[in-house]
Amino acid sequence: MRALFYNLRGFGGRGRRTQLRDYMQQERIDILGLQETIRQDFSAAELRSLEQGGQFNWNWVPANGHSGGMLLGFRDECFEVGAWRKGSFFISADIFHRCKRLIWTCILVYGPADHSRTREFLDELVSEVEACHYPLIIGGDFNLIRGAHDKSNDNINWPRVRQFNDVIASLALREINRTGARFTWTNRQLSPVRSVLDRVFVSPAWEQVFPLCSLLAVTRVGSDHNPLLFDDGEQGVRRPSRFIFQSWWLRVAGFDEMVKGKIDHCIHALGPHRCSVDLWQCIARCLRQHLRGWGANLGKLRRQVRDDLIS
Template sequence: MNMLSLNVRGIDEDHKQRWVRRLCSEYRVSIACLQESQLGLLSSLQLNIRNCWANNNFGFELIEATGRSGGLITISDDEVFIVSDSIKSRYFFITFGRWVGINTEIAIVNVYAPQAPSKKRRTWEKLAQIKSSRVAIWIFAGDFNVVRRRDERVNSRFCRISADDFNDFIFSCALHDLRMGGYKFTYFRPEDGGKLSKLDRFLVCDNFMECFPGSSVTALAREFSDHCPIMLKTSCEDFGPRPFRFFNSWMLKAGFQDVVSEAWRKFRGYGNGDAFLAAKLRFLKKEIKK
């Protein structure tokens, strides 16, 4: 299962629809959670969701924006995720359903959190209440409009109260903040020398970790938004067997670094890049065994 989350900052423009469609096609996305669609009633009816999806097998639901602020859209592949019901709020949209091949119910929470700390706190309390009332594999995705630590912000004010409230929500709900590869920060504003924050993330429950232990999250390049798309993959890429095991204790042996450096320097090989590297690693293994 591949899942996309993106604060798109307005989806009623053709180039942004094509951007979302390309991401969904390239990464074989089954569920897309879009925040800040900025769609009211009229524009919602006029928007062709098909422009945002890679094939004709999809369903979607949305929460309208208030003026030009907010708005949520969740799109899913009908052949992979069968929707049963949903819960809507101004700041989150929960979709319940069944994933083909998995018997446990899955809850997808598309989040666009408010700015005010007091409203954030009430949002976390409401989400915690809903989660505790229903057994499912819970996946929270979106723009949480808050950071967890001071080092997740650059050139902008760190609010300790909001961070503590958010961390309390994560701990009380027993959620896991999946480590993110790619870009360290997901939001960029160029004013005042450039402001960077990690506002977007995936949070998952224990049941998710048991079912998908090899999951990974990657922040992709920003193109048409000030937020990075973030991608959740539940399966590990298979690159074949590892060349050899490496134990950290080896680095404590006298002369070990010299052996590695010398082997790396004196190797001579040929062929294309992957074959050359594989041969070089085999040579290194042989030298280490000596």
């Protein structure tokens, strides 16, 4: 199962629709979530043009004047859609995953660019998530950052950052780690500001069903946002080699100091406004990556010393 979350800045342009059709066909998208469609309605012909490889079940939130609007669709071959729900900043559906024989909830969000409405957006999100009885995934443009590493300059509203992180922690959501582009939005100026505004979160129950899920920020074309390509990891992806901690590393001089320094670096990079679960996952991921390379180099050195002694 693959999903595309994309703030495309207007559905009306023919080039944008051609781009969407190419994504749908090349990546075989099963769930399409668009933000900033700037459309009140969609014709049957327009929706059919996006249905590459099978029919979809569509619903949308109309734009507010010349901004906003969301479109959400599910491939009929993969999903049976139950209840739809809409709010000012989201559209969601309870869907039956035919392959997994499982009901789960998909929520598409578009947070307000007017930050005077951020509290309203977060309250609506909390209400929707707390009312959900199934495993869930939430994707879209939140128009909020979670720390200093999410923005290319230091013009950051820290109370808003803390407010966003507190909501994510209270709902026990986990953000899917993203590969590809470092930032997902740019203002496209000569001295550009770049931020991470587009994200995907999942509940613990959802992650238990799809533990190999991944997220890729695709190259930005046309829009000022990067499309997010989500994969549930069920289509025969190559599993990464397993990390194995070697107990003899503990006897290497300077190992404790190296690990402590790496942990301090991860905590500093992530910032003080993340919950303990985010900190733990970041530290574990960074240590695995670092120790994998460090251990390989150390093992190579030990083999060279052994070979020299033998010769």
